[in-house]
Amino acid sequence: MSPSVLRGVDRAAFAVAFAGRLRRAGVPAGLTDVDDFVRALAASPPHSMSSLYWTARICLVRQHTDLAAFDRVFAAIFADPPPLPRPSRSASPPDAHDDVYARVPADTDDSDSGGLPWATLPPAVAETPAHDTALRLPERRPSALTGLADRPFDELDSAQVAQLGDALRAAVAGWPTRRTRRFATGAAGARVALRPTIARARRTGWEPVDVVRERPVRRPRRVVLLCDVSESMRAQATAYLHLMRAFAVVADGEVFAFATTLTRLTVVLRHRSAAEAVARASAAVTDRYGGTRIATNLRSLLTSHHADAVRGAVVVIGSDGWDSDPPHELAAVMARLSRRAYRIIWLNPRAGAPGFTPRVGGMAAALPYCDRMLPAGTFQDLLVVARQLQSVTCTDGRKWPTLTPAPRIIA
Structure with missing residues (x-):
């Protein structure tokens, strides 16, 4: 084994001095980062300049924008880095103590490097000259699911929405139960x-x-979902259908879509194929992308033969609150629904916007009867909704979370 490059050096003093140089260059290396760096140097003493580079970078750099400043400071301290070997494709597997860069060829993509999730920035377009000793900085990219979670629904295509729909189904896999x-x-x-x-x-x-x-x-705690598929909810309608399918398949929930009329989608959304289920649900809703009559549709649900499904259930309403019915009618039917349901959760895609205030007539009338109003403008919001619903419905001996009633707002 080759000797450590910091042999005989006080690791704590070196880490503090190096972090101080980084802070002067604009990299926010705090005390926790310095402690991690000292512990990493003690656990695995660097035996090459590249291993020291990666140990310092992993411990002290938290943001992608700080990489350039970190590289300048590292190059100023260690002005003469050793040459980095680049193995050929036919070379034998490297030894366990070989340089880390030897395991990540700079001119290959993820598929050619054994499935490792690395990519070289900037991408190489030709063979690197033999005399080139510049550091190759492989960057770890976020997964496709993480990159799509915070994007608005209207920026996603059907395949991306289906991919995130599978994540919603996995999020509600452990649906809580209730004592009968x-x-x-x-x-x-x-x-x-x-x-x-x-x-x-x-x-x-x-x-x-x-x-x-x-x-x-x-x-399982009964759950009833109602999704607004009117014109104002065009961008969110497909994503909400995937959320309803997740509860219909995993939690045996009752799901409905409404615009001017109420349509039950429980049977069609339980299809084995997510794409086929969403397609059949879209075909079943004849008044899609039309007007909105929230009060009328809630009254139709409470007077139909599906009204018993609401009793003792968690009712989830996904809508932006725009309603053509008078606000006092929505307030009356929401009061009736609150007496029958276990909890009422309202999902509003506009609630996550900065400075949002629910002053729309329908939303202001329904809010006093809701236990919670949650933002639902991105798939990350829907994943949070799934976790919130599981915490609301937990009845396995744990204490139910306290739900603060929404304040009454006069439109």
Whole structure:
């Protein structure tokens, strides 16, 4: 093993001095970063200039914009870096102590380098001259899912929306359960089942030798989703359909779409193919991208044979609040819905905008009867919504989170 490049050097003093030089150059290297750097030098002493470079860079650089300043400081301190070997494609696998750059060819892409998620910036267009000793800086790129999570819905194509729809389905995989009034026999039950115990006691002279126990039956907390597919929700409609499909498939939820009329989409959204399910749902909604009548559609739900699905359920309404019905009618039907539902969550795609105030007539009338209003303008917001709904519906002995009622706002 080659000797360390910092042999005989006080690692703490070196790290503090190096971080101070970086701070003067504009790189915010704090005390936590310096501590990480000292621990990294102690755990794995650098045996080459490149390993020292990557140890310092991983510990002290947090933002991509600080890389240029870091490189200038590193080059000023170590002005004569050693040449970096570049193996050929047919070369044998490197030894465990070889230079890190030897494992990342500068002129290959991700598919040619054994599937490693690296890319060289700037991309090489020709063979590097043998006398070139410049540092090759491979950059780790974010995954496709992370890059799409914060983009608005109207900037995504159908394939990207489907990809993020799979992430929503995975986010609600662990849907909580609730305790019902029914009981089932089980060895772990804390309650004695009288009828089965007495029935078995008939065989032992009416002595309860074999005691049968029972436990409460748990079922998934019922969830009902209503999605606004009017013209004002055109950009969010497809993404909300993927959210409803996730709950329809995983949590056995009831889902509806509404514009001027109410359409049940529970059956069509449970199709095995996400693309086919969304296509069938879009075809089933005949009034898509039309007007909006929120109060009328909620009243239709409460008077239909699906009204029992709302009782004790978490009702999720995805809409921007624009409604052609009078606000007092929406307030009346929301009051009726709040008495029947367990929780009411309103998803508003405009709520994440800076300075948002729900002063639209319909939104202001419905807000006092909502337990929460959550922003839902990006897929990252929808993932947060999925986690919030799981925390709201947890009934496995944990304390329910306190939901602060929304303030009453006069339009």
